[in-house]
Amino acid sequence: MTPRRRRLVLVLGIVAGVAIAGALALQAFRENVMFFFDPTQIANGEAPSGERFRLGGMVEKGSVVRQPGSLDVQFVVTDFQRTVPVRYRGVLPDLFREGQGVVAHGRLGPDGVFTADEVLAKHDENYMPPEVHRSLKTPAAAPTPAPEG
Amino acid sequence: MLPELGQFALILALLLAALQAFFGLAAPALGRDRWLAAVMPATAGQAVMVGTAFACLVASFVRFDFSVAYVAENSNSALPLAYRVAAVWGAHEGSLLLWITLLAVWTVAVAFGVARLPARFGARVLGVLGLVSFGFILFTLATSNPFLRLDPPVPDGRDLNPLLQDPALALHPPLLYTGYVGFAVAFAFAIAAMLEGRLDQTWAKWTRPWTLAAWAFLTCGIALGSWWAYYELGWGGYWFWDPVENASFMPWLIGTALIHSLAVTDKRGLFKSWTLLLAIIAFSLSLLGTFLVRSGVLVSVHSFAADPARGVFILAFLVIMIGGALSLYAWRAPLLRSNAGFEFASRESFLLFNNILLVIAAATVFGGTLAPLISDTLGLGTLSVGPQYFNPTFLLPMLPLIALVAIGMHANWKRGRLGERGRPVIVAGLMALAIAIALVFGYYAGRPGLALVSFALGAWLVLSSLFDPLDRLRRGLSMPRAIIGMTLAHVAVGVFVIAVTAVETYTVEQDIAMARGETAHVGGFDFRFDGVDAIDGPNYDGVHGVVQVTRDGTPVVTMHPEKRRYLVQQSVMTEAAIASQAGRDLFVALGEDLGAGRWSLRIQIRPLINYVWLAAALMALGGAIAASDRRYRHARAAAAVPANAGQGSTA
8 A cells, every 4th residue: 555545544444433433422422311300390291201310409308208227218309399209229328418409310200209229419518519509499498508617 | 927928929929920931932932042041030939939828828727727718618626737738728729729839849840851951942841831820820819819818717617528538538639730730741842842843753752751750640649539439438439430530531541642642753753743732632631620620510529619700710711721722733733744654553553543542532531521511501401421421432442442552562663564573462362361261250250241351351451561571571681661661551551451340340239228236148248237336536426337247157357337427517427448358348338327226338349449549550650660761861952863763662
């Protein structure tokens, strides 16, 4: 091959490789990306049934119910307009508390109960996931940061 | 007094950085050689002033000066001395000052280094670094001043975030930043070369050790962060594809490509404009990382602040720096033409494909990291991208890359024939396949597929890397540090691949509710839960569980997973207990009191996980050894080096 031909083959190879990688990445992206919904959107039927998505909001005060001695726990996520009951089996994160922000990954069942396979809580007391913060539409109901201790 | 002194020093540093940038860039551009003399004093002065400011902040922390807002936010009278120092970079303002300080340290090192280089080139390098310093100091003073006073002062501070009260995390930011900031040096060298309009192999020789050093620090920093996440977050994971992890990983990938591309530019005078582009991208991604972390636009463990003014400032800085650099590149790069050729299976080709694959990998990470941001901004819905996306798209370019490294190391420069060097590559490949089969079907019993492929590739890389140095030893040839470093780093990559494969394929984990005296059987071990005891720490209280581990009736270890409550912030923290064995880690985290006398526990057995970080440490060590090679130290200002000089077999 002449150097010119060789360079052409090389460039074509690179372009093809990048194109294939791009297509595969896009495919993986489309299949695996998770959308975020708040309880109001779920009540409006915007959330897909049977697909994994992220549910976010506040853990309603007094809603955490645990079967004594078992890993099964239920709680209610609220955006102060609508609520969604959540079922989870496993160890909850340290920062999971009633009245605090939470993001759960899982699926919405036909009974309207969200079965979570992963629960994430925010990482410090003044920090709320921005998506949760935005979905809390009533400013008055949004909790103020804890007073300086 | 001290905070005011610190702030004053920082303002002086800003002015001196401006002078450093002005004289460094204007003197060569306008041909005023007498101005060159001003660059060094300005640089030295800037470094001293930044050092003073940093020392003032450290002193304020050490002396419990709670009249300083930043100290009051991030320290407490019960906080031990070591963490009071580490608290300096525990939040946004201080970590920026750390960034600036480390940039000053690099700048001083570069100033010593460029003293031997042509005066105009050295001045330009320092000028670019001065420009970067100026931007960051201005940012700190304008939006994130750590020296602001509280009026009235508070009696006691709010304490450092308990997650950060840990030795590994105290060291993680300085190492990571040293790496990030180190790419500023390669960037400055690239800009200086473009301003000169001249780039020869000597340039690559000057740039290589700096880039290697930065890369080694970045490797250490990332590994330390990952190790910390593993034992401190209580989840037992070591990589979450968290946006901020990605932000540090993208410069690493591009930096890795840059190291190898520099090797080609150094040895053969090829890939010049590509090398420049990588140098610009590596630093741009470091800046982007800062933007992502500091502006709070992404949801992450690391997002400190959500102040829009900061985001806008960094974005503007980013646009000016990157936009300016790329414009300069578009204008100047066509001047830098290479005239040498190479054959298809030569080492140049292998390194070219290595670069392409690394850039593709970085691009997929980039896409996944920024997609949520873009989708959100365009109103397409709030989405998140997790490991389900990153794992496959990252593996796709990486697995062929490992094979390319295993073969490419034995390829010749310029010539496209493996020849007699082909045989050991094949032998190593067959041995690796045997090892992989033994591991999958013998030791770990099952689950072949990807594990078989990855084990084989990893083992192939290890064996193949060792061949050349062993051959050199046998024949009594000299062993330059560049080769030792390269071998070490490549062996480490192989070990890393094997370790990650084992962890990802053969981890056993279980969340379980246990009463006192109950035993859980996990992965061949018996975990007996013997209840919890109260504990009392300096600034926390809590409980620790007692878990007796036995295997076939033989006691193995007693583990004490803790649940701590930090008193000042009233935050609860899980301190997982980890027992490391040669082939695996036993991991027990204490969940919560479930009532009815039972606790939730998370039990994991993770094979070879320690070798993930060991491999990262070896990679960094390899980089450091290679950076100290003699041929860089003697790389003097020889203006023209013949295109074919210095052709060894190092890369």
